[in-house]
Amino acid sequence: MLAYIARRIVYVVPIVISVALVCFLLVHITPGDPLVAVLPADASQELAAQLRTAYGFDRPLPVQFGLWLLRALHGDLGNSIATGRPVLAEVMRAVGNTVTLAIAAAIIGFTMGILLGLIAGYFRETWIDKVATSFAIAGVSVPHYWLGMLLVIIFSVQLNWLPAVGAGPSGSNSWAWDWAHLKYLVLPAITTSVIPMGIVTRTVRALTGDILSQDFVEALRAKGLRETGVFRHVIKNAAPTALAVMGLQLGYMLGGSILIETVFSWPGSGFLLNSAIFQRDLPLLQGTILILALFFVFLNLLVDIAQAAIDPRIKRG
Amino acid sequence: MSELPLSATSDAALQAAPATKARGYWATVGRRIMRDKVSMACALVLLLIFLSAILAPWLGLEDPYKGSMIRRLRHIGTPGYPLGTDELGRDMLARLVYGGRLSLVIGILPVILAFCIGTSLGLVAGYVGGKLNTAIMRTVDVFYAFPSVLLAIAISGALGAGILNSIVSLTVVFVPQITRVAESVTTGVRNMDFVEAARASGAGAFTIMRVHILGNVLGSIFVYATSLISVSMILAAGLSFLGLGTKPPEPEWGLMLNTLRTAIYINPWVAALPGAMIFAVSICFNLLSDGLRSAMDIRN
Numbered sequence: 001m002l003a004y005i006a007r008r009i010v011y012v013v014p015i016v017i018s019v020a021l022v023c024f025l026l027v028h029i030t031p032g033d034p035l036v037a038v039l040p041a042d043a044s045q046e047l048a049a050q051l052r053t054a055y056g057f058d059r060p061l062p063v064q065f066g067l068w069l070l071r072a073l074h075g076d077l078g079n080s081i082a083t084g085r086p087v088l089a090e091v092m093r094a095v096g097n098t099v100t101l102a103i104a105a106a107i108i109g110f111t112m113g114i115l116l117g118l119i120a121g122y123f124r125e126t127w128i129d130k131v132a133t134s135f136a137i138a139g140v141s142v143p144h145y146w147l148g149m150l151l152v153i154i155f156s157v158q159l160n161w162l163p164a165v166g167a168g169p170s171g172s173n174s175w176a177w178d179w180a181h182l183k184y185l186v187l188p189a190i191t192t193s194v195i196p197m198g199i200v201t202r203t204v205r206a207l208t209g210d211i212l213s214q215d216f217v218e219a220l221r222a223k224g225l226r227e228t229g230v231f232r233h234v235i236k237n238a239a240p241t242a243l244a245v246m247g248l249q250l251g252y253m254l255g256g257s258i259l260i261e262t263v264f265s266w267p268g269s270g271f272l273l274n275s276a277i278f279q280r281d282l283p284l285l286q287g288t289i290l291i292l293a294l295f296f297v298f299l300n301l302l303v304d305i306a307q308a309a310i311d312p313r314i315k316r317g
Numbered sequence: 318m319s320e321l322p323l324s325a326t327s328d329a330a331l332q333a334a335p336a337t338k339a340r341g342y343w344a345t346v347g348r349r350i351m352r353d354k355v356s357m358a359c360a361l362v363l364l365l366i367f368l369s370a371i372l373a374p375w376l377g378l379e380d381p382y383k384g385s386m387i388r389r390l391r392h393i394g395t396p397g398y399p400l401g402t403d404e405l406g407r408d409m410l411a412r413l414v415y416g417g418r419l420s421l422v423i424g425i426l427p428v429i430l431a432f433c434i435g436t437s438l439g440l441v442a443g444y445v446g447g448k449l450n451t452a453i454m455r456t457v458d459v460f461y462a463f464p465s466v467l468l469a470i471a472i473s474g475a476l477g478a479g480i481l482n483s484i485v486s487l488t489v490v491f492v493p494q495i496t497r498v499a500e501s502v503t504t505g506v507r508n509m510d511f512v513e514a515a516r517a518s519g520a521g522a523f524t525i526m527r528v529h530i531l532g533n534v535l536g537s538i539f540v541y542a543t544s545l546i547s548v549s550m551i552l553a554a555g556l557s558f559l560g561l562g563t564k565p566p567e568p569e570w571g572l573m574l575n576t577l578r579t580a581i582y583i584n585p586w587v588a589a590l591p592g593a594m595i596f597a598v599s600i601c602f603n604l605l606s607d608g609l610r611s612a613m614d615i616r617n
Binding site: 026027030142252274 | 463472551
C-alpha cells in the first residue's frame with residue numbers, strides 16, 4: 001500500500017508543475033500589457049519601466065515562471081491589485097466558505113443520489129426506475145444558476161422563508177453552525193447538489209444493475225442468502241467506482257462554484273474569482289485558479305488512494 | 318472496395334445465407350431511434366426551437382432591440398406581449414426566439430470544433446502510439462487537472478469578455494475530453510485483424526486511419542460528443558450570465574437571465590423565462606444523446 005501511495009504521489013508532481021505553468025501562462029494570454037491594471041492612467045514612462053522591473057515583466061518568460069514558481073512554493077502568490085493584501089490569505093479565507101457550501105451540498109446530493117440510484121437499480125424498467133432516472137436527467141440538464149434563481153423566487157421572494165443572498169446575518173466573516181447562519185446555506189446548498197445528485201444516481205443505478213445481473217448474485221441467492229446479505233455484496237462491489245465518482249464531484253463543486261456563488265453572493269472562492277475577473281486583478285485571478293486546481297488534483301489523489309485501500313485489485317493493476 | 322462483391326459471390330457460404338437483405342448498421346440505428354418516443358419528442362422540440370431561431374425575422378415578431386420606458390416588466394399574458402416585457406420594455410417572446418440564434422451557436426459550435434480537433438488528436442495518438450501518444454495524452458492530462466467550469470472561466474476571464482473568446486474557451490474545455498475518448502477507442506481497434514490486413518496489403522498510415530479506423534470509432538466518439546452539448550449549452554449561457562460572453566443589447570438567454578436578475582422582486586416569472594429555454598434545449602439534447610446511445614448498442 002505504501003509503495004502504491006508513493007508511486008501515485010510521484011505521478012502527481014509533473015501534473016502540479018504543469019498546472020502551475022497553465023496558471024502562470026493565463027496572465028500572458030491576457031490581451032494588453034499586464035501592467036495596465038497596476039498603472040495609474042497618467043503614469044510616466046519612467047514609472048512604467050520601474051514597475052515593469054519591480055514585477056519582473058522585463059525578464060524572459062521561463063525565468064519569470066521559475067521565479068514565480070519558487071515564490072509560490074514559499075506561499076507567496078503576490079498581492080491583490082485591488083486590495084493590496086496577499087493573494088494566498090484572500091483565497092484561503094474565501095475557500096473556507098466554498099468548502100462549507102460544497103460539504104453541505106455533498107451531503108444532500110450524495111445521499112439522494114445513492115438512494116435514488118439503488119432504488120432505480122433494484123427496480124429496473126419499472127415506473128420507480130423511470131421517476132428516479134427522470135430526476136437524475138433533470139439534475140444534470142438544469143442550468144444550476146437558473147435553478148438558484150427559481151429557488152430564490154419561490155422561497156425568498158414569494159414565501160419569504162429563506163434569505164436570498166449572503167452568508168449570515170452579520171455579513172460574511174463569521175460563519176457559525178446555528179440556524180441563523182444555516183438558513184443562508186439552504187438554498188445555495190440545494191442548488192449545488194443537483195448535478196452531483198444526478199450523476200451519482202446514474203452511476204449507482206448502472207453499477208447496481210450490472211452487479212445484480214451477474215452470476216455470483218444468483219449463486220448467492222441459490223445458496224439461500226437473504227436479500228440483506230445480497231445487498232451487502234452489491235454495496236461492496238459498487239463502492240470503489242461510486243466513491244471515485246463522488247470524489248470527482250466534490251472536486252467539481254469546490255472548483256466550479258463560481259456561478260452559484262455569484263447568484264447567491266456567497267463569499268467563497270468563486271465569488272472572489274468573479275471579482276478578480278471584473279477588476280482585472282490578475283495576481284488574484286491567477287492565485288485563485290492555482291489553488292482551486294491544486295485542491296482538485298490532491299482530492300483526486302486522495303480518491304485514488306482511498307479506492308486502492310478498499311479495492312486491492314486496483315493496487316495490482 | 319470494388320473487388321469485394323466478386324469474392325463475395327464466389328463464397329458458397331455467403332450465397333447460402335438467408336435471402337432477406339441485411340440492413341446497414343446506421344439504417345438499423347436510425348430505425349431503432351425512430352421508434353423511441355422520448356427521443357422523437359426531444360428531436361421535435363429541438364427542431365421547433367432551431368426553426369424558430371433561424372426563421373425569427375420572418376415570424377412577424379416585435380423588434381427584439383426596441384425598448385420602451387413606459388412598458389417595462391409587463392406580466393406574462395399582457396395583450397400584445399404574450400410573454401411580457403423585459404427590464405427595458407423589450408418584447409420577451411421576440412427576445413427569446415431571437416436569443417436562440419446566439420445561444421445555440423455559442424453552445425453547439427464549441428462541441429463541433431472540439432469534436433473535429435479531439436477526434437484528429439485522439440486518432441493520431443491512438444494509432445501512431447509511442448512518444449507521440451505520450452506527448453498528446455500527457456498534455457490532455459494537464460487539462461483534466463482543472464474542473465471544467467473553472468477552466469472555462471479561467472480562459473474566458475483571462476481573454477476577456479466576448480463571444481469569440483467564450484467559444485474558444487469552451488472548445489479548449491472539450492478537446493481533452495473528446496481526445497481521451499477517441500484515443501481509447503482507437504487503441505481498441507488498431508490491433509484488430511482487418512487493420513493488420515490493410516497494413517499488410519500496403520495501405521499507408523493516413524489511409525488506414527481514414528478508411529479503416531475512423532469508420533469504426535466515429536460512432537462512439539459522436540455519441541460522446543452529443544452528450545457534451547447539454548453541458549456546453551449550460552456553460553456557454555453561464556459565461557454570458559457572468560458577463561463573460563455576449564454583450565448587451567444582444568438577445569442571448571444567459572445574458573438575458575443576468576440582466577433580468579434584478580427584476581425577480583417585480584416580475585419573477587418573466588425573469589425566469591430565458592433559463593427555461595436553456596433547460597429545455599439542454600434536457601432534450603441529453604435525452605436524445607441517451608436515446609442514440611441505446612439505439613447504437615445493437616446487442617440488446
